[in-house]
Amino acid sequence: MSTTTIRLPEELKARVAKAAERAGTTPHGFMLEAIAARTEAQEHRDEFHSESDRRWRQFLSDGLTVEWNEMREYLLRRSRNEPAEPPVAKSFGSKR
Structure with a gap:
């Protein structure tokens, strides 16, 4: 394990010490x-x-x-454990 030095302002150091004590740790x-x-x-x-970038490129x-x-509607049905067919992807802007 390597060692890193962190310089903390005194106020933050005191806050960390108090928070650590409340959390039961050092x-x-x-x-x-x-x-x-x-x-x-x-x-x-x-x-x-x-993932967002990948999906945008795919779109x-x-x-x-x-x-x-x-x-x-699909997600609502799934959340209620009802049978649900996944929606079909369509060309952007196409009507049903």
């Missing part, structure tokens, strides 16, 4: 958990944007999309 452990949580959140955000390539009202 300031070091508290900061490690915070860094891990923030790193994981950023990784999820990066994955979300990557630009084939022009297929699912109408929101159809998707909403």
